Amino acid sequence: MVECDFPECTTFGAVIRFSLELEKGAAGIYEELAKEPKAASAAALFKELSELHKKRGTMLENMRQQKLNEMILEPIQDMNRELYLIDTNVPKGADAKAAAKFVTKVEETSARFYVDAAKIAKTIMAEGSRFMDKMGKENLAIRTKLAAL
Amino acid sequence: MALLTEVQKNYGKLKNFVNGEWIESTTDKWLDIENPSTGAIIGQVPMSTVDETKAAIEAAHEAWWAWRETPPIARARLFFKLKELMEQHFENVARIMVQEQGKTIDEARGETRRAIENVEVAAGIPSLMMGYNLEDGAAEGIDEDAVISPLGVFGAICPFNFPAMIPFWFWPYAVATGNAYIVKPSSQVPLTMNYLTKIVEQAGFPPGILNLVNGSHEVSDTMMEHPKVKGISFVGSTPVAKYIYKHSAENGKRVQAQGGAKNSLVVMPDANLDRTVANMLASYYGCAGQRCLAGSNMIAVGNVADPLLKKWLEGTKKIKMGYGLDESVNMGPVVSAKAKKKVIEYIDGAEKQGAKVLIDGRKAVVPGYEKGHFVGPTVIDGVTPDMTIAKDEVFGPVVSFMRMESLDEAIDFIHSSPFGNAASIYTQSGRSARDFRYRVQCGNIGINVGIVAAMAYFPFAGYKNSFFGDLHGQGQDAIKFFTDRKVVITRWY
Numbered sequence: 243m244v245e246c247d248f249p250e251c252t253t254f255g256a257v258i259r260f261s262l263e264l265e266k267g268a269a270g271i272y273e274e275l276a277k278e279p280k281a282a283s284a285a286a287l288f289k290e291l292s293e294l295h296k297k298r299g300t301m302l303e304n305m306r307q308q309k310l311n312e313m314i315l316e317p318i319q320d321m322n323r324e325l326y327l328i329d330t331n332v333p334k335g336a337d338a339k340a341a342a343k344f345v346t347k348v349e350e351t352s353a354r355f356y357v358d359a360a361k362i363a364k365t366i367m368a369e370g371s372r373f374m375d376k377m378g379k380e381n382l383a384i385r386t387k388l389a390a391l
Numbered sequence: 392m393a394l395l396t397e398v399q400k401n402y403g404k405l406k407n408f409v410n411g412e413w414i415e416s417t418t419d420k421w422l423d424i425e426n427p428s429t430g431a432i433i434g435q436v437p438m439s440t441v442d443e444t445k446a447a448i449e450a451a452h453e454a455w456w457a458w459r460e461t462p463p464i465a466r467a468r469l470f471f472k473l474k475e476l477m478e479q480h481f482e483n484v485a486r487i488m489v490q491e492q493g494k495t496i497d498e499a500r501g502e503t504r505r506a507i508e509n510v511e512v513a514a515g516i517p518s519l520m521m522g523y524n525l526e527d528g529a530a531e532g533i534d535e536d537a538v539i540s541p542l543g544v545f546g547a548i549c550p551f552n553f554p555a556m557i558p559f560w561f562w563p564y565a566v567a568t569g570n571a572y573i574v575k576p577s578s579q580v581p582l583t584m585n586y587l588t589k590i591v592e593q594a595g596f597p598p599g600i601l602n603l604v605n606g607s608h609e610v611s612d613t614m615m616e617h618p619k620v621k622g623i624s625f626v627g628s629t630p631v632a633k634y635i636y637k638h639s640a641e642n643g644k645r646v647q648a649q650g651g652a653k654n655s656l657v658v659m660p661d662a663n664l665d666r667t668v669a670n671m672l673a674s675y676y677g678c679a680g681q682r683c684l685a686g687s688n689m690i691a692v693g694n695v696a697d698p699l700l701k702k703w704l705e706g707t708k709k710i711k712m713g714y715g716l717d718e719s720v721n722m723g724p725v726v727s728a729k730a731k732k733k734v735i736e737y738i739d740g741a742e743k744q745g746a747k748v749l750i751d752g753r754k755a756v757v758p759g760y761e762k763g764h765f766v767g768p769t770v771i772d773g774v775t776p777d778m779t780i781a782k783d784e785v786f787g788p789v790v791s792f793m794r795m796e797s798l799d800e801a802i803d804f805i806h807s808s809p810f811g812n813a814a815s816i817y818t819q820s821g822r823s824a825r826d827f828r829y830r831v832q833c834g835n836i837g838i839n840v841g842i843v844a845a846m847a848y849f850p851f852a853g854y855k856n857s858f859f860g861d862l863h864g865q866g867q868d869a870i871k872f873f874t875d876r877k878v879v880i881t882r883w884y
Contacts, residue, residue, distance in 0.1 A: 249392035250719040252711050255497035256392075259718045307481050312501030312842060315677060316669040317721045319709045365666070 244270030244330040251321035254366050257359050258306045260323065261374070264352050265299035267330045268292075271348060274332040275341045284338040284391050291345075291384060298377060309367055318362055326355035342391040349388070353381035394716040397490055398483045398586075402434035405581055405605055407443060408588045410450035411598025416443055416605070422578050427493035427724045428714040430762025436581045439606035444573075444613040447602045451544040451571035452619045454599025459541050459569040461597075463517040466567055470514035473594040477507050480590055484583060486716065488554055491582045493723040493764070494678050495715035499555075506559035506587070508847040509865065513563035519870050520568050533882045539874045541569030542621040546614040548635065549576050550627045551726050552681045554583035560851065561624040564869035566600055570621075573602045575610045579726055615639045622872065624864065625649065626683070628784075629810070629856045636859035647860035647872060649852055651784040652812030655688040656841055657801045657827070659818035660695040667817040667839070668702045674815070674841025676710055676722045676768050680788040681730075683857070684813045684835065684842050688774070688781055688791045690801045696794045700749075700772065703790070707750050707768045713757050724757075724764040725787055731764040734787030738769055741780035741791070747772045752788060776804050784810070798823055802830055811854030813843045834858060 246267040249256045272292035276285045328348045333340060356378030363371040404421065406413040416437035424434040458466070477484070484506075485499035494502070512519075520539045528535030545565045549557050554576060562572045576584040588603045604610050614620050615638050622645030625635040632650035639646040656671055674686035691699050713720040725731050735753050742748055752767025766787050774781050774791040781791055795801050798816075805814050815837030816827040824838045834853035835843035845851040850863035862872040 247393050249717070250711070252709075252719045252721055253495065253497050255495075255500065256719040259392075306500065307478070307504070310497065310500050310504060312498055312505070312673075312677065312844065315497055315501060316673045317676075317706070317710060319669075319706065365669075 243332065244274065246328075246330050248323055248327055251323050251359075252318055254310070254315060254318065254363070255306065257318060257321065257362065258302055260326065260355070261302050261359065262299050264326075264328060264355060265295045265302065267328050268345075268348055268352065269295035269299065271330060271332050271345060275336065275345065278336055278341060280335060280337040281341045284341060287387065287391070288341070301373070305370055305373060309369060316366065321358065321362060326351055326358075328352065338391045342388040346385050346388050349381040349385045353378045353385075356381065392717055392719050394714060395486060395496060395718065397716065398486050400433070402582050402585070404435045405437065405585050407437070407439055407447070407605055408592065408601075408603040409443075409447045409599075410454070410602070411592070416440070418443075424491055424579070424582060425727065426490050427726050428760055428763045433490060434582060436578050436605045438578070439604050439610055441609055441613050444604050444606070444610045445617065447573050447604045448544060448614065448617050448619050450599040451573055451602055454597060455541070455543055455569070455571035458566075458571060458597060458600050461569070463520060463567070463569070466569065467514045467516050469594055469596055470510050470516075470563060470567060473591060474507060474510045474514065476590045476594055477503070477510065477587075480586070484555060484586060487586050488580075488583045489715040489723070491580045492551065492554055493715060493726055495720050495723055496718055498678055499715065502553055502556045505556040505844075505847070509556075509559040509563050512847040512866070513567040516567035519867070520874060522876070529880045533880060536879045536881070538877045538879060539568075539870075540877050541874055544571050544573065544620050545622045545624070545873060546573040546620055547575065547624045548611045548614070548627070549574065549584070551577040551579040552678065552683070554580040555587060557626050558584050558587075560864040561869065562601060564865075565873040566596070568870060568873045570873055571600050571602075573604055573614060575604050575606060575614070578605060578607060581605050611635070612638070615644065616642050620644060622646065623648075624872075632859050645872060647852065647862055647864060648858070649683070649864070650857050650859065651810060652683045652853060652857050653687055653782065653784050653808050653810040654685060654813045654815075655690050655801070655805050655808075656686040656815045656817065656837075657690045657692060657798065658695055658699050659798065659816065659820065659823055660693045661819045661823075662695065662817035663819060664695075664699060664702055668699070668706045670839065671703075671817070671841045672706050672710065675790050676707075676788045677842065679722055679725050679766065681725060681786050682842065683853075684844055686815070686841050687785060687789070688793055690793045690795055690804065692795055692798060692801055700792060703792075704749060704770060707770055707790075710768045712755065712765055712767060714760055714763070722768065722788060725766055726764065728764055730786065731766055734766050734785055734789060737780055737783065737785045737787070738771065738789060741771050741774065741778060744778045744780070746774045746778060746780065746791075776807065782808065798826065802827070805831055805833070809856040812857035813837065813853065815839075815841050815843060834863070
């Protein structure tokens with residue numbers, strides 16, 4: 243199991259924290275799956291995707307540090323965290339297909355989160371919104387890759 | 392959601408930083424530093440002596456001339472280095488600020504960014520402090536130059552509400568222009584500047600160029616009275632700002648003394664209410680209302696009052712209070728038990744004068760943080776211009792809801808205040824916005840913006856009783872405050 247701690251999305255910082263937890267969760271899940279002997283055929287892809295999610299986390303942290311401005315710290319009141327929680331209980335002994343099915347759900351949930359977060363971020367930080375929108379699309383592109391396994 | 396980790400549980404006894412060394416004060420007066428969210432004591436700050444302050448001034452004075460002779464581009468390099476180090480320590484600075492001041496982590500990150508921005512602007516000093524000249528400016532064959540020169544030693548007396556940003560409104564510009572500096576942080580929140588000074592030390596600034604002296608009015612008075620101090624920058628309440636201005640001027644100092652505020656936010660009938668409410672929530676409740684730019688009076692013009700109040704109450708009820716190291720928290724406590732008592736007294740007073748408390752934060756308790764100094768978001772309806780709550784600075788998360796007939800009435804009311812720090816209008820009408828920015832006598836005007844915080848490259852100060860002095864903080868005003876113009880007329884035979 244990958245340890246994640248998803249906050250209520252009531253501030254922009256909390257939305258970014260939620261994103262960071264999603265990325266940490268996804269990176270950890272891929273890392274664990276890459277070690278599964280029965281999913282060895284997908285190990286290279288899982289390692290690559292784990293690195294991608296780590297990189298996205300770093301980019302989110304940089305964005306938070308560089309761009310946050312107190313003038314636009316408006317409370318966020320319309321995001322329900324329950325809709326975006328991912329399952330971080332990585333299945334043991336999964337083969338490549340089962341593993342792909344599991345992470346596909348993670349990517350879909352993340353995509354849904356980023357699409358909604360991008361809309362909210364639009365009034366706060368244009369670049370943040372664009373980045374989240376891009377990440378959501380990336381999640382869906384990963385789903386396509388996973389479908390090929 | 393788990394709390395972010397505290398940098399340290401306890402910071403022990405703080406030292407002063409003088410002439411490049413960390414020195415323990417010899418004073419027998421120490422104050423506890425309290426975490427306002429938990430009530431825990433997280434360190435002790437010395438009330439440094441007059442002699443210790445004088446030693447810091449002498450050290451700064453001894454250091455400044457060699458620093459003045461250091462080329463501006465070389466001085467700028469240290470600010471680039473400092474910026475890089477501040478980026479590395481960004482999260483620690485923000486978390487220490489939450490611990491000692493009570494603001495939320497997002498607010499603290501925003502403030503840390505503001506401090507860094509001042510370093511970034513100061514790093515442009517070779518361009519910013521250039522003088523000017525005119526060939527044959529005096530007469531044929533006689534040229535005239537205006538040279539911009541530093542003056543010596545300056546000092547800052549800082550408040551509790553922005554422990555990182557406010558010292559950085561001043562000292563980077565003073566030091567970049569070739570002066571030496573002494574910062575006296577607020578004794579309620581000295582940890583952030585203590586940590587930042589360690590970063591400054593690491594960046595390699597020469598000994599004596601930036602000094603940190605913890606303490607109370609004895610330190611301030613010594614700085615104001617010492618003949619080797621050329622100027623004082625201050626931010627705090629209006630009565631103290633008046634005293635600082637008068638006392639420093641009597642002693643021949645330059646002064647910039649920023650005082651209190653009573654900011655009104657005016658909502659016009661054509662305002663976009665959803666966006667307006669979201670923005671104003673940050674203004675009134677951000678930093679628990681302890682910004683000098685926080686909204687205090689909310690003036691609803693015409694028929695917008697009822698729909699605005701309805702939305703405002705809905706938004707207010709969703710504000711989550713707690714320890715700012717929980718990233719989902721919207722609002723932290725006020726800074727101390729004394730501050731909480733004062734805010735509650737204002738709410739009591741408003742009620743006695745006939746206003747109606749619609750949302751009452753007086754008895755707010757955050758589970759798990761019963762010793763914290765929390766005042767919940769408070770909305771008071773039926774506030775009229777003659778009530779104390781409409782006139783005095785409350786410095787807490789309290790909204791005085793007022794109804795007026797026209798923009799003219801709102802502007803007249805704003806002008807009736809002895810303060811002139813900030814005022815905002817929410818409207819979709821360019822005409823109303825133009826009228827507002829043109830007529831309102833405040834140092835900071837917001838158009839659909841409720842926290843009118845000037846960026847590092849713009850000047851910051853209020854009008855009237857919100858500011859005593861002429862040159863504002865930050866930007867070009869800061870360069871002028873910390874330098875003088877010297878005219879050189881040259882003739883060669």
